[in-house]
Amino acid sequence: MEIDDLTPAETRVWRAFATGTPVDFRATDDEDPSDGGAWGAERTVRAHVLRALLLDGPRAEGEVPALNLAGVRVTGVLELQYATVDHPLRLRHCHFEDVPRLYGARLREVNLSESVLPGLISHAVRVEGVLRLTRARFAGMVRLGGAEVTGSLYLESTRIQAPDTEGPVLQLNQAVLGADLWAPGLVARGEVRLDGARVAGTVNLTDAVLDRPGGTALKAETLAAESDVLLRDAEVLGRLELRGARIPGRLDLSHARLANPGGTALRASSCVIGELWLRQGPMVEGVLNLRRTQVDVLFLEPEVVPAWVQLNDLTYTSLIPHEPAERRLPMLEKGDSYLPFVYEQLTASYRRIGDDDAARSVQLAKQRRYRRTLPWYGRLWGHLQDVTVGYGFRPLRAGGWLLSLLAVGSAAYGLHHPPPLKPAESPDFNPVFYTLDLLLPVISFGQENAFAPEGGYQTLAYVLIITGWILATTVIAGLTRTVSRQ
Known part of the structure; x- marks a missing residue:
């Protein structure tokens, strides 16, 4: 250019x-x-x-x-x-x-x-x-x-x-x-x-x-x-x-x-x-x-x-x-x-x-x-584990339930002693240990087999036994989950 x-x-x-x-x-x-x-x-x-x-x-x-x-x-x-x-x-x-x-x-x-x-x-x-x-x-x-x-x-x-x-x-x-x-x-x-x-x-x-x-x-x-x-x-x-x-x-x-x-x-x-x-x-x-x-x-x-x-x-x-x-x-x-x-x-x-x-x-x-992903029966069992022990991550809840049930049973049976099965052989009645015998499925203090409650107190005994088994099962399930996670 x-x-x-x-x-x-x-x-x-x-x-x-x-x-x-x-x-x-x-x-x-x-x-x-x-x-x-x-x-x-x-x-x-x-x-x-x-x-x-x-x-x-x-x-x-x-x-x-x-x-x-x-x-x-x-x-x-x-x-x-x-x-x-x-x-x-x-x-x-x-x-x-x-x-x-x-x-x-x-x-x-x-x-x-x-x-x-x-x-x-x-x-x-x-x-x-x-x-x-x-x-x-x-x-x-x-x-x-x-x-x-x-x-x-x-x-x-x-x-x-x-x-x-x-x-x-x-x-x-x-x-x-x-x-x-x-x-x-x-x-x-x-x-x-x-x-x-x-x-x-x-x-x-x-x-x-x-x-x-x-x-x-x-x-x-x-x-x-x-x-x-x-x-x-x-x-x-x-x-x-x-x-x-x-x-x-x-x-x-x-x-x-x-x-x-x-x-x-x-x-x-x-x-x-x-x-x-x-x-x-x-x-x-x-x-x-x-x-x-x-x-x-x-x-x-x-x-x-x-x-x-x-x-x-x-x-x-x-x-x-x-x-x-x-x-x-x-x-x-x-x-x-x-x-x-x-x-x-x-x-x-x-x-x-x-x-x-x-x-x-x-x-x-x-x-x-x-x-929430489980069928109804699984959700029911899950709710039970949650309320009782928080799936094992809240173990003190089981202690709270046990203490509450122990207080209810001790008061009820303390006010109305169940009659002994064999009066000559029965130990002295203790409402606290009797309730513990009903709640704890493994431990025995010799009270449950010595006394036979009647009427509504018999129903209360059944409730305590069933509740004790449920608590024990959920505690074991929760502890198993916690231990396996660790």
């Missing part, structure tokens, strides 16, 4: 390229590039001129060429498909009339921060360095599927709105980032896709707004982040899909709002996570699915747990904050069926910190939940 074919604005850009000198066309630092459609020829550069510079621009000895512009209106399509560009590309505060096409390109640092674009096509792009889209505004899809960035991808406060797009508005599926995905304050009106992405650092979506009501707001199946995934104070309106993710650090959903009424709000099933934080936020609106996930530290506040959870085969080493069993148990009742494993996990977490009373409460709740 000859310099005589260039406009004055393009000539200025051309001459600055060889030395990498920044060229700023802005009238003020705070002007809005969304008004760039009205900018005149004095700050308009054709896309094919930029392409010519990047591929075969002038060089200056001892200088590093770079395209470093601000406040430019770019007309036409910046076509760099499959191109190899060895120079930094910085187009900040610019207005693009057409979607840049960087598919399969090999680029150095790319900076489109605070620019306004109708979209971006960059599938399989490779960037040696960082890719900056900070505070950029897109009116169409941002396609970075399969991209490889050796540094970080910056999307702080970036806005992506593509109302006429059926697919994801931000595609990062199968992308490989050598450092962080840094996107605090990102606003995406549509699906964000991170399926199969590999991030060597942190995925930071703090304060992000991911808005796709009734659909999938963030789809990150099999995401692998080598550090943390942060969604603190985020607002996710739609499904948050993390199935199969690998996050050795922290998945932090503190203060976040997860809302997908009538569907799944968070699906983090089959994941391996170092720490999962769900705390200090509103109750999740929708289903919470943590099935088959392995978590070292589960920071889960009861107030955040929704009305429907799926926890089968969820394993965790520790559960914080420490809450009484009564605050944790409702979470286990919110599933669709009886799942003994979830009770065992909660029991183990309490035992691990030495709260044996809470562990027993969980085991008792497990037996009560199991009882």
